[in-house]
Amino acid sequence: MDPSQARLDQIDASFRAANYIGAAQLYLRDNALLRSPLKPENIKARLLGHWGTQPGLNLIYAHLNRLIQDTAASVLLVVGPGHGAPAILADLYLEGTLSEFYPRYSQDAAGLSNLVHDFSWPGGLPSHLTALTPGALHEGGELGYSLLHAYGAAFDNPDLIVACIVGDGEAETGPLAASWHSNKFLNASTDGAVLPILHLNGYKLSGPSIFARMSDQELRDIFAGYGYHVRFVAGDDPRRVHAEMWPTLDWAYHEIRFLQGDARRGEFRPRPTWPMIILKTPKGWTGPKSLDGKPVEGTFHSHQVPIMDPATNPAHLKLVEKWLRSYRPEELFDPSGKPAHQATAICPKAGKRMGANLHANGGALLQDLRMPDYAQYAVAVPAPGAVKAENTRILGNLLRDVFRDNQAAGNFRLFCPDETTSNRLEAVYGTTSRAFEWPLIPTDEFLSRDGRVMEILSEHCCQGWLEGYLLSGRHGIFACYEAFIAIIDSMVQQYAKWSKMAREVPWRKPVASLNYLLTSHVWQQDHNGYSHQGPGFINTLLTRKREVTRIYLPPDANCLLSITDHCLRSRNYINLIVASKSPMPQWLDMPAAKEHCSQGVSIWSWAGNDVGEPDVVLASAGDVPTQEMMAAAWLLRQEVPDLRVRVVNVVDLFTLQSHNDHPHGLDEEQFCRIFTDDAPVVFAFHGYPGVIHELIHHRPRSGRFHVRGYIEEGTTTTPFDMTVLNELSRYHLAMEALRRAPRMRSVGGDVIQKFELKLKEHRAWIQSHDEDMPEILNWKWSVQQSAGKAN
Ligand SMILES: Cc1ncc(C[n+]2csc(CCOP(=O)(O)OP(=O)(O)O)c2C)c(N)n1
Numbered sequence: 001m002d003p004s005q006a007r008l009d010q011i012d013a014s015f016r017a018a019n020y021i022g023a024a025q026l027y028l029r030d031n032a033l034l035r036s037p038l039k040p041e042n043i044k045a046r047l048l049g050h051w052g053t054q055p056g057l058n059l060i061y062a063h064l065n066r067l068i069q070d071t072a073a074s075v076l077l078v079v080g081p082g083h084g085a086p087a088i089l090a091d092l093y094l095e096g097t098l099s100e101f102y103p104r105y106s107q108d109a110a111g112l113s114n115l116v117h118d119f120s121w122p123g124g125l126p127s128h129l130t131a132l133t134p135g136a137l138h139e140g141g142e143l144g145y146s147l148l149h150a151y152g153a154a155f156d157n158p159d160l161i162v163a164c165i166v167g168d169g170e171a172e173t174g175p176l177a178a179s180w181h182s183n184k185f186l187n188a189s190t191d192g193a194v195l196p197i198l199h200l201n202g203y204k205l206s207g208p209s210i211f212a213r214m215s216d217q218e219l220r221d222i223f224a225g226y227g228y229h230v231r232f233v234a235g236d237d238p239r240r241v242h243a244e245m246w247p248t249l250d251w252a253y254h255e256i257r258f259l260q261g262d263a264r265r266g267e268f269r270p271r272p273t274w275p276m277i278i279l280k281t282p283k284g285w286t287g288p289k290s291l292d293g294k295p296v297e298g299t300f301h302s303h304q305v306p307i308m309d310p311a312t313n314p315a316h317l318k319l320v321e322k323w324l325r326s327y328r329p330e331e332l333f334d335p336s337g338k339p340a341h342q343a344t345a346i347c348p349k350a351g352k353r354m355g356a357n358l359h360a361n362g363g364a365l366l367q368d369l370r371m372p373d374y375a376q377y378a379v380a381v382p383a384p385g386a387v388k389a390e391n392t393r394i395l396g397n398l399l400r401d402v403f404r405d406n407q408a409a410g411n412f413r414l415f416c417p418d419e420t421t422s423n424r425l426e427a428v429y430g431t432t433s434r435a436f437e438w439p440l441i442p443t444d445e446f447l448s449r450d451g452r453v454m455e456i457l458s459e460h461c462c463q464g465w466l467e468g469y470l471l472s473g474r475h476g477i478f479a480c481y482e483a484f485i486a487i488i489d490s491m492v493q494q495y496a497k498w499s500k501m502a503r504e505v506p507w508r509k510p511v512a513s514l515n516y517l518l519t520s521h522v523w524q525q526d527h528n529g530y531s532h533q534g535p536g537f538i539n540t541l542l543t544r545k546r547e548v549t550r551i552y553l554p555p556d557a558n559c560l561l562s563i564t565d566h567c568l569r570s571r572n573y574i575n576l577i578v579a580s581k582s583p584m585p586q587w588l589d590m591p592a593a594k595e596h597c598s599q600g601v602s603i604w605s606w607a608g609n610d611v612g613e614p615d616v617v618l619a620s621a622g623d624v625p626t627q628e629m630m631a632a633a634w635l636l637r638q639e640v641p642d643l644r645v646r647v648v649n650v651v652d653l654f655t656l657q658s659h660n661d662h663p664h665g666l667d668e669e670q671f672c673r674i675f676t677d678d679a680p681v682v683f684a685f686h687g688y689p690g691v692i693h694e695l696i697h698h699r700p701r702s703g704r705f706h707v708r709g710y711i712e713e714g715t716t717t718t719p720f721d722m723t724v725l726n727e728l729s730r731y732h733l734a735m736e737a738l739r740r741a742p743r744m745r746s747v748g749g750d751v752i753q754k755f756e757l758k759l760k761e762h763r764a765w766i767q768s769h770d771e772d773m774p775e776i777l778n779w780k781w782s783v784q785q786s787a788g789k790a791n
């Protein structure tokens with residue numbers, strides 16, 4: 001549609017109104033409509049927030065509104081510079097959604113006054129976009145993830161266009177730099193579209209952006225290489241920029257529809273080139289040009305609050321007033337304080353407003369996953385330890401059928417940095433494949449346009465896509481090498497913050513949980529060694545809000561099935577599952593596994609010999625530690641039959657914490673029923689020992705817990721040697737039990753000496769044979785019992 005002057009004027013009025021409301025939020029505690037001269041007492045005591053990015057955001061918002069009016073498209077907006085919250089709040093206010101979600105911000109003088117006052121006020125509106133913001137699924141506090149969230153929301157949403165504003169500073173971050181490649185995974189037929197708008201306002205916080213110093217040709221070239229067709233909109237005269245932005249957005253929209261139309265008729269392009277806009281407007285555009293002779297507009301000096309002392313400097317107060325009045329507020333609000341028709345006429349109506357887009361409140365659209373009965377994938381366990389299995393390979397069968405059963409709904413994806421096969425989950429390729437939209441060649445395996453496995457060698461991309469996918473109302477799981485999940489450590493911290501806040505926002509509906517399957521874990525790195533050993537993600541989740549995180553360490557395949565089923569059905573959690581991919585002894589049959597997992601921790605009475613009071617409790621969490629602890633129990637039964645041991649297995653780590661500190665924590669009575677009141681506990685743990693000490697800190701006599709875990713020893717060596725190096729081997733555990741059990745102090749010495757000799761023998765053996773001793777390799781749990789029953 002050709003730009004009409006009347007609607008260009010409406011766009012400009014909306015742009016001015018939003019700039020006014022945005023700037024007013026930074027400064028004014030009252031006198032929001034400037035109906036009297038600005039006085040020092042109208043100025044907030046603490047001047048917080050960011051101005052520089054705001055005008056660009058407002059320009060884009062107004063023009064997207066026009067596009068929606070003309071096309072009725074469903075547009076979700078992702079705002080990379082989340083520090084521009086006052087701008088977006090102003091736009092939401094003008095379109096009316098802010099008032100609908102928060103009646104305190106009604107479209108009248110009182111509502112506007114509240115909005116302007118509340119921004120950055122204690123208990124008021126935060127300085128960034130948050131879960132409180134209607135229409136938002138992206139915070140933009142920690143920069144770098146906007147484009148990933150945008151693509152995550154677009155996958156499997158064929159009718160959605162996600163407009164994504166990327167700051168030119170944000171674009172320098174690693175995750176953002178990697179995320180341009182997301183278009184190689186976007187199916188033009190079955191997915192929606194993403195329209196990146198790179199906002200070249202020239203500056204970051206205190207320096208120039210790299211992209212802003214590149215020539216147009218260099219920018220065109222780099223983005224053409226990424227598969228984008230760039231058009232520029234540039235200028236510092238709002239009227240001219242409006243006149244350019246309108247047809248450029250129309251062009252982008254038609255390019256999107258053109259690509260989609262072809263694909264939806266079955267005519268896929270081998271290399272679809274998606275549109276992208278580079279918007280070049282000055283940072284702090286329309287704000288104060290200079291301050292005390294120093295340029296402000298068009299420089300990084302406009303990044304935050306450009307004039308900091310208007311309450312005490314009368315000349316600066318005048319400058320602020322002049323700036324605010326330059327938007328002509330008397331034209332933008334009617335006498336009642338309601339935004340004037342001219343300023344809101346460009347806003348779409350009802351559900352078409354970006355603040356009302358339901359995809360930003362994904363829980364409102366969420367459908368349950370159809371879950372096959374996981375018991376049908378059970379490993380038959382005729383007796384504890386009688387068979388071995390690769391735990392993740394068994395899980396692959398369940399995931400394969402989750403894909404099968406949810407194919408029609410198209411709401412489940414697996415995200416993985418190029419390791420689905422290595423993680424032994426390749427059964428999933430029985431019902432789906434890996435997504436890839438660019439050219440395929442005959443030697444490719446498990447690769448197709450409609451694959452639902454998202455493989456890119458970027459943990460950042462996997463995490464960001466999954467977050468966007470979940471927050472827009474779908475389900476997923478992220479399978480990753482344990483050591484390298486730390487790459488996204490701060491991303492998950494940010495996600496946990498969003499999740500915590502979202503729970504406190506009544507209109508946000510629960511979304512599917514963020515599920516991690518960490519495998520190729522610390523104890524099985526004989527192939528890769530030290531660099532691949534890092535169980536620290538447990539620590540990361542340990543310190544997040546207790547409402548949000550869950551940590552599971554299933555000891556075998558049947559427990560892994562049960563736990564994964566639970567996690568995939570759950571809502572609003574961050575679930576961490578750590579599981580082995582190597583052949584491991586299987587302990588519990590399916591009924592016992594179900595029971596054990598539902599309790600989270602239980603006594604494996606079939607593995608111990610305590611009748612009543614044990615001398616020592618042998619506890620473990622994690623599959624390899626459990627194997628070593630079972631072997632330790634076995635050794636002790638052979639060598640010291642008189643010693644009464646109780647074997648305990650922990651699958652849900654938070655059961656250890658006090659129930660006052662975590663909802664999964666056992667109450668004190670349950671805890672003492674399992675761990676006794678005062679017996680020493682030797683604990684074999686998957687991760688860093690300090691984790692267990694932290695969890696049991698409030699438990700009675702916590703000093704009786706003696707934890708063995710990963711102590712940062714590693715190299716390329718045999719699997720058993722990994723446990724030896726970290727003093728978690730069966731011999732170390734058995735010796736610890738003998739040292740700790742009071743009755744054994746006088747009699748355990750000989751056995752301890754024997755185990756120490758075994759460790760020496762082990763060292764010599766692996767040096768000359770390059771593999772573990774036969775008694776380790778061939779060890780099997782052998783107390784003749786039926787398959788384990790948890791109790
Ligand atoms: C990962 C990360 N590093 C640093 C910061 C601190 N920071 C906040 S805003 C900003 C500059 C952002 O520049 P740009 O993306 O160009 O946004 P705009 O110019 O639109 O404000 C920086 C460095 C951050 N928020 N996130």
Ligand SMILES: [Mg+2]
Nearest residue numbers: 168169203204
């Ligand atoms: Mg910038």
